[in-house]
Amino acid sequence: MLNPNIYKSQAEYWKNLPIIDRSIKACAHLEDEEDIFFWDTILQKCDAGKYLYIPYSKSKEGHDTHGCEQCLKFLPFLSDTFFICIDSDYRYLLQQPNIDAKHYVLQTYTYSWENHLCEKSSLEANCKTVGLISDFDFSFFLSELSHILYKPLLILLHSKQHDDKEITDKEFNGCLPKQCHRKELEDSGKQLLANISGRFTELIDKHKPYIEELNLDNESKRYEQLGLTEDNAYLHIRGHNLFDLLGYIGKLLCREQELHFKDDILKRGFKTENYWEILHIISDVKSLGL
Structure with missing residues (x-):
């Protein structure tokens, strides 16, 4: 009733x-x-x-x-x-x-x-605290990933703002893998980043006529006023995608140590200072x- x-x-x-x-x-x-x-x-x-x-x-x-x-x-x-x-x-x-x-x-x-658990300074600090032995630089990886995501995210937001369904969440999120190979993590994930970049390039090419009519400079200025930049775009994508990808990367990196990456590092905590989203x-x- x-x-x-x-x-x-x-x-x-x-x-x-x-x-x-x-x-x-x-x-x-x-x-x-x-x-x-x-x-x-x-x-x-x-x-x-x-x-x-x-x-x-x-x-x-x-x-x-x-x-x-x-x-x-x-x-x-x-x-x-x-x-x-x-x-x-x-x-x-x-x-x-x-x-x-x-x-x-x-x-x-x-x-x-979940994005807050993936914030790069918090993640780096947690890795050091628990003594993760790895030359993988999470700050480098997340910074590069953020730059790759930025333009496609602006396009997705424009599509949402105008409710034209040109680009869907499923398409965008589908460009982010949930798993990767150990070899892709060499040089702090440069090959993985290249693969992700390739996926987003394909997405942009698929919607090229739509994108050519956009003024991305105006879109960038609009969202910069709200705090979205190339450097923090990774904090504004679907949290589960980011969390799962980092969790899998960490799982591969922790294989030789008695560490559970998600529980011991990602979920260890997060900084409550230094970046505007948390402030x-x-x-x-x-x-x-x-």
């Missing part, structure tokens, strides 16, 4: 819970349970305390439901004691309205929270006045 007031009634309960239980600072609805690690790290840094994390809630049909769209159902009912924490996907770059701290929405600014989140949290 449909219940059109289900979101309001759930929101009212969570809004009032910190008043009833003073040990709870606020309630935060997340996309999924696995997001708790990221958002708790951020919230504890900004304002330490006990938060109730809500990984799923009831839909109008009465089903337990999770995901970003479920979080956004609560948009009209949010407050400083009940807010949502979501992955930006492309919402920030496309400037979707009402997705901001003023409306009690915390977002990642990168495509997803914007911290600023948003502080603006809530928790």
Whole structure:
């Protein structure tokens, strides 16, 4: 049976819970349970305390439901004691309205929270901390990858902005492999980078007539104002693709050491300073006045 007031009634309960239980600072609805690690790290840094994390809630049909769209159902009912924490996907770059701290929405600014685990300075620091023995330079690899991705990403964003479906997420993400060969990792992945570049070149050639009518300089200026540059484009692509690729690279590099790359390095933690995407989140949290 449909219940059109289900979101309001759930929101009212969570809004009032910190008043009833003073040990709870606020309630935060997340996309999924696995997001708790990221958002708790951020919230504890900004304002330490006990938060109730809500990984799923009831839909109008009465089903337990999770995901970003479920979080956004609560948009009209949010407050400083009940807010949502979501992955930006492309919402920030496309400037979707009402997705901001003023409306009690915390977002990642990168495509997803997984991207923050892949941020190059954090990744390099984690590799050193655990003692990964490898001459693979992740900073070099990610910087080069970012430059390869930048132009295709601008084209994808233009297509999304105009909703013309010229280039799809599936096409774009399909240019990023999930696995690679050990030999491709020599010289910090130069052969792998060349292969990825070749895939994106094929994608651009496929849509050449469409692209020739674009003014990429204008697109570049538009998104530079929002913080997107050649150097950080890798933080604004689908997080699972980036995370899985780096995880596989790390798996190959760790074969001779007793290290699990994803658990021991990628998920070890991330810096909460030095790059704007993370600093914007911290600023948003502080603006809530928790």
